[in-house]
Amino acid sequence: MPRVNLEGSSSIVTGGASGIGEATARQLAAAGSRVVIADLNEERGRQVAADIGGAFARCDVTSTNDADAAVAAACALGPLRVCVNSAGLGAPARTIDRNGVPLDLENFTFVIKVNLIGTFNMLSRAAAAMSKTAPMDADGSRGVIVNMASAAAFDGQIGQASYSASKGGIVGMTLPIARDLSAIGVRVNTIAPGLIDTPIYGEGEAAEAWKAKLGESVLFPKRLGSGEELAFAVMECVTNPYMNAEVIRLDGGIRMPPK
Template sequence: MRRSTANATRMAGVHTNVDGAPERSASGLGQACAEEICANGGNVAILDMNSEAGAELVARLPKGAARFFECNVLHTDSIAAAVAGTVDWIRETGKPLGGVVPAAGVATPATMLDRNGDALSMDDFDFVINVNLRGTIDLVRQCLVHLAKSEPVDDDGERGVVVMVASSAAFDGQKGQVSYSASKGAVAAMTLPMTRDLARYGIRVVTVAPSLFESRMTAMMSSKVKRSLEGAMEFPRRAGKPEEFAQLVRHCIENIMLNGTVLRLDGGMRMPSKM
C-alpha cells in the first residue's frame, strides 16, 4: 500500500540553511517545517551554522525526533560532514531517509548601477548565487546519493522527495533584486530537469515559491515597506505565517502526485516594480 496521509511524514528528513541568512532551519520558516514534520511522527536533521539556535530548536521538539548538525552550505566539505552525520543518525532511528528541504537563502539588494553609476558588485552577486543556488544543489546532490539507495516506501517505488525553496521574486523580482531573483529563478528552473533525472529512482522534486512571509527577513523591514508589500497581496492582505508554509511543505511530502512543479504560495501577490 502507498503511504497514507496519516503516516507519510513518519520518516527522517534533512532541513538546512546558513547562518546570518534571512531564512534558517533553526528559526522562521525552517523551524515551522521542522515542527510540522516532527508533530506528525517524522524525524528531522537540522543543518545550520548557528549551533546555539539549533540546539534550542532540538530541545523544543519531541525527544529524539531531531538532531542538529553544524553546516556551512558555502563549503562542500562542511555539507559532506553534516550529511554523513545525518545518515549515521538516521540509521539509528530505524526510519528511512525520506527527503531533503534545502532552504538556505540570503539577499543582498543592489541595482545594476548605483546612484553614482558604479556597477553591481560581483562579490555580492557571487555570495547570493553561492548560497541560494550552489548551496542548494550541493546539499541536494549529496543527499541524493543516499536517498537513491534507500528501499522504496510504497508500491509505486517512491523513495522520497526534494522540496526546494524559491521565491515570488523568481517571477516578478523588484528593483534591486537582480542577484536574488537570478538565484531563485534558477532554483525554479531546475525543478523539472531534476525531476526527470530522478524519476528512475522514484524521487520527486517540488519547489515552493513563497512571497511575503513572517520571517527574519520581514522582521528587519520597516513598517512602511511591509505595508507596501502587503498592499500588493490580493487575499489575504497580510504576510503569510510560517505554519502555513510548513503545511504546504508537508503536503508536498505526502502527495505523491506533486512532482516537477513550482507552487506559488503568495496570496495572489504580484510584486510591484518598486516599493
C-alpha cells in the same frame, strides 16, 4: 494510494533554525520524522532540534563536507526521506549605482553561490543517500526534495538581480532534476513564497507597521503569510505521492511591483 508515511524516517531542513525552515521542521517532526536542523546558527539550531527530538548539524550549504555531514547525521536517525532547502539570503543592490558604478561581481556571485549552488549541493548529496534506501511503497518511492524559490523569480524588483537570478535558477532546475531523480524514485518540488512573516523583518512597533504596509499589496488575504502556512505547502509536496516537478507560488496572489 495513501499519503506518504514519515514515521521512522529522517529529514534535513536547511535554514531550520528560524522562520520558514523552523516551521517546516516542526511539522515534519509532528508527522513522525526525525529532523536534522542544518544551519549556521548553532545556539538557535540546537534549541529547535532539542524541542522536536531531532539533531543539529552546523552547515554551510555551499560546503560539500558540511552537506555530507548533515546527510550522515540524518541517516543515523533513520532512512533519509526528505530534504527541504530553505536556507538563503539576499543582498539588494542595483546593477549600477547612481554614480554609474557597476555592482561588485562578488556581491552577485555570493548570492548565487548560497541560494542556487547551495541548494543543488544539498539536494544532490541528500538524493545520493536516498538512492541507497529501500523503497517506501509499491511505486518505488524513496524520498522527496522541496526547494525554496521566491515570487522574485518571476516578479523581481529593483535591486534584486542577484536574488531573482538565484531563485529563478531554482525554478529552472526543478523539472530537469525531477527527471534525473525519477530513476531512483525521488520526487522534486519547488515553492515560491511571496511576503512571509519571518525574523528578517525585525521586531517591535516599527517592524509591525512596516509588515502591515507590505500586507496591503497582497491580493487576499491582505497580510503577510506565516511560516506555518508555508510549511503546510511543504508538507503537501512531501506527503502527496503524486506531487512531482511542480513550482508552486504561495503568495496570496501578490504580483510584485518594480519597487
